[in-house]
Amino acid sequence: MAATFRGTTPEPPDVRPRLTVLSGPSGVGKSTVVAHMRKEHPEVWLSVSATTRKPRPGEQHGVHYFFVTDDEMDKLIANGELLEWAEFAGNRYGTPRAAVLERLEKGEPVLLEIDLQGARQVRESMSDARLVFLAPPSWEELVRRLTGRGTESPEVIERRLAAARTELAAEPEFDETLVNTSVEDVARELLALMDVV
Incomplete structure (x- = not known):
């Protein structure tokens, strides 16, 4: 007699990978993480x-x-x-x-590196996209990165910090959060989320 499995019908494999969207506040290091990741894994397609x-x-x-x-x-x-x-x-x-x-x-694994506004638009048009928020280790570290260039006026810096506060407040809208304490670690975690090994 064949065994019956109640409620455990295997899901058909999801042939198409999910779109992964990386976002986060200005100065958090999105481009650096993506550049490192693509150097190690060029098969990840960056839009x-x-x-x-x-x-x-x-x-x-x-x-x-x-x-x-x-x-x-x-x-x-x-x-x-x-x-x-x-x-x-x-x-x-x-x-x-x-x-x-x-x-x-x-x-193919596809990655978008975009701002908060763009991430929200992608969520509306592709509800199955995976939204990943890249967070700084601390507010103080983000301030240091945003002000460290020393090339901008205090007004511009204040605008960037105000924007960063707004962007950080949006973190709960994302599916996953990665904290950028190490570019190598975050790139590895992002690849794992995308099922790229």
């Missing part, structure tokens, strides 16, 4: 944003950003072709939806 800003020396179209005109950005937004978008310093930035979905369909 390339579209932007209306002009290329800086050495930046390549399609590698660092997709450089688009204001009209092109208007069309991308109007047609729902961006997972998220935001405006910074008079320029707009956004994540092209099709490229992200294409990589996920192929079963």
Whole structure:
């Protein structure tokens, strides 16, 4: 007689990996963590944003950003072709939806490194995305990182600190929190969350 298992029907394997979104306050080290992680694991695909800003020396179209005109950005937004978008310093930035979905369909691990506003937009358009919050070891350490450059006026620093307080308050909206005490450790933890070993 065959054994019966009540309530333990195995779930079909989830073929498509979840999109992972890394966010956190300015100065917490998101770019540093991502750069370290991708050096060790280049198979993790980092989405390339579209932007209306002009290329800086050495930046390549399609590698660092997709450089688009204001009209092109208007069309991308109007047609729902961006997972998220935001405006910074008079320029707009956004994540092209099709490229992200294409990589996920192929079963590739996909990472977005974006700000809080973008993370909230991704949550609305892709509810199964995994949102990871990168937190500083302490408020004092974040203040040190934000003020340590010594290149900004007290007004600019105060604005950045105010923004950081708002961003830190959003931590409960995220699925996971990683504390950036060590770039290597956080990169390892992030890879584990993404099932990349």
